[in-house]
Amino acid sequence: MSDPHRLAGRRILITGEDSLLARRLGEHFSRFGALLDVDPAPLDAGPPASPEEGSRMVHEAVESLGGLDVLINTGPAALPAELVPSSPRGLSLEGMEHALERSMSLLVSTTESAVREMGPGSSIVTTVLFASPPYLLTPEQEALTEAVLDTTRGWADILSSRGIRVNAVAGGPEWAAESLAGDDDVQEAELDPFVYLASRESRCVTGSVLGVARAYEHALEGIGGFRNR
Structure with a gap:
């Protein structure tokens, strides 16, 4: 759908640790009339952000936008660099x-x-x-994926009574912008699940995961049987 008003008036904060995806989403959402605050906290910029950082970003977005209708979390997609195991045996249970x-x-x-x-x-x-x-997730990445999905499921159940929807978008390990350079149709198709979930079109959808691009069925198998409701 190319309706330029799909996100008209929607006050959206885009944050998380994938700064590239956050910027791409910001540019894409602006085409649909969204009111935006794009404030990523890239993982490679240092240690993971403190809880106070998350509160700060929300407070500043609310001040700037006059409220908040949509939150896009673009991560975590990887472990902090200093916690990536150097041993092929991976992290211990305590380390994980x-x-x-x-x-x-x-x-x-x-x-x-x-x-x-x-x-x-x-x-x-x-x-x-x-x-x-041909990509494979490490055991640490798989554990992180499961943690994000379990948390998403929990939020969806708890917040449904308040009319707040919580969903996930699944993408491959290389969500590479260079592969989309100059191809607006492909870029729109890849980012459109975010537009759909941020818009009022998905007002009856919660607790779902949308797989982007290739291997959608494999995506569902690889994340522990998380299914659309």
């Missing part, structure tokens, strides 16, 4: 729990802060990875 806690901190704090500003009809979208041949 610590890594997941740190990686999820920005996602959780931002969402919890945003929920306090949202009313019925609002939408939250998280992003996750899936393995698409």
Whole structure:
């Protein structure tokens, strides 16, 4: 759908650790009339952001936009660099729990802060990875994917009574902008699931995952049986 008013008046904060995806979404959403605050916190810029960082981003977005209708979380998509295991055996169970806690901190704090500003009809979208041949996720990436999806499911169940929808978009390990250079049709098709979930068109959709691009069936198999409702 190319309706330039699909997101008209929707006040949207785009944040998370994938700064490239955040910028692309900001440019794409602007074509549909969205009111935007794009404030990514890239993972490679240092240690994971503190809970206070998530609260700050939401507060500034609400001040700038006059409220908040949509939150797009573009990560975490990877473990912090200092927590990536150097051993082929991977992280210990204790190390994995610590890594997941740190990686999820920005996602959780931002969402919890945003929920306090949202009313019925609002939408939250998280992003996750899936393995698409010839790429394979590491055990640590798989654990992080499961953590994001479990959290998304929990939020969807809890917030449905308040009329707030929570869904996920799954993309391959290389969501590479260079592969889309000069191809507006492909770019629109890849980013359109975000537009759909952010818009009022998906007002009856919650607790769902939309797979982007290739290997959609494989995506569902690879993320623990998460199914559309």
